[in-house]
Amino acid sequence: MTSGMKTITVRYFAVFREHAGVAEEVRRTTATTAHDVFEETRDRHGSREPNGHCKVAINDHMAHWETPVNDGDTVLLFPPVAGG
């Protein structure tokens, strides 16, 4: 069965990128939401927290953690922001 199996690109920013050692990677996944991607990549981004203070974007638009992830999507994982 390949049902639900999709290919996505995950991009890591700031401390997440430093921890992952890569800025982006292509992953095969059964994740259905952005939250699933965050959990599945925990060893990459290294966050010791739930996703509460982090943000996520999909295909260059801000998304929610419950937003569905589709085959071919690019998921951007943002650690807590600190502009200004």
Place this chain on the structure above:
Amino acid sequence: MTSGMKTITVRYFAVFREHAGVAEEVRRTTATTAHDVFEETRDRHGSREPNGHCKVAINDHMAHWETPVNDGDTVLLFPPVAGG
């Protein structure tokens, strides 16, 4: 009797000066407070209002309308301010 008779300088600013036609004048007066001076010079400054929105200073310090006026004082009559 010269009791209470004093010599003061009154200075008019902005619209008060324009109305009075002079920037300052020396007056002989029995005024006991700044308020008395304001009333006594009504034909000079021309204000149609009580002194509520105006301000007064005596000898280069902000004063109140109840502040006593002494012989030799300089009383500055300020119309409503509009800085900024």
Place this chain on the structure above:
Amino acid sequence: MIEVTRDPIDPFALQQSLANPAAGGYCAFEGWVRNENEGNEVERLEYEAYDPLVIEEGEKVLVEARERFPYLSARCVHRVGLLEIGECAVWVGVASKHRDEAFKACRYIIDEIKQRLPIWKKEHYANGDSGWVNCERCASHGSAAAIAD
């Protein structure tokens, strides 16, 4: 520090004078001469100030602002004389450790300056009239000028 000047205000030089390595937030306010007030087309403004009391009362305002919203440095300059549309009539700058104090102190300073300092503003209108702002009932002068920003 508060100053009265007859020359154009240079916000850039003023801002640089507030530089402080401990400052993380900087807020500035400028009052510009605008082309309209209360429905009247304004051609220029004329400001008059009584300098000694602008300074005395202005310094009090700066001290009060620091007591309420501790800042690192603050400065204010008010221009007098004839000003054209777009020119800067008053400049307030505040540098502080965090932004909250900078915003609040800056606002406090300009609000108090407008209410307390002996400064007067005469509007010259496109129709040739003129009027002292806030003084429509102060004396028998021509125009219906009212409270400006």
Place this chain on the structure above:
Amino acid sequence: MIEVTRDPIDPFALQQSLANPAAGGYCAFEGWVRNENEGNEVERLEYEAYDPLVIEEGEKVLVEARERFPYLSARCVHRVGLLEIGECAVWVGVASKHRDEAFKACRYIIDEIKQRLPIWKKEHYANGDSGWVNCERCASHGSAAAIAD
């Protein structure tokens, strides 16, 4: 308009771009790199941004600010890269008819920018350590950096 730049911010040029004959009030905020945060001596800051979403989300912030506090013109620039103490990291300028909208819109914009835009700040400390601000529990990195202004 919101921009991301790698070059030093020029507040004077930015301010001039907001000139408007109908504007009576102008408020600006600048975030400066300060030499200390949460007890740590800071030597410099490094900002990273994801430009496409800074622009998209930043434009939303400007629109929201105008809906709440109708202004005439507003602009924001955020710098990225390595910044030294005293340099300007972010600039917000708002021109409006009256001062109240200028102050409130400016404050709204900087507050939202700090909370919503994908921009990250790494502090480089005098002791050689470094740390991403707000990320002390994000990942196993060295320093105890905390929420900055």
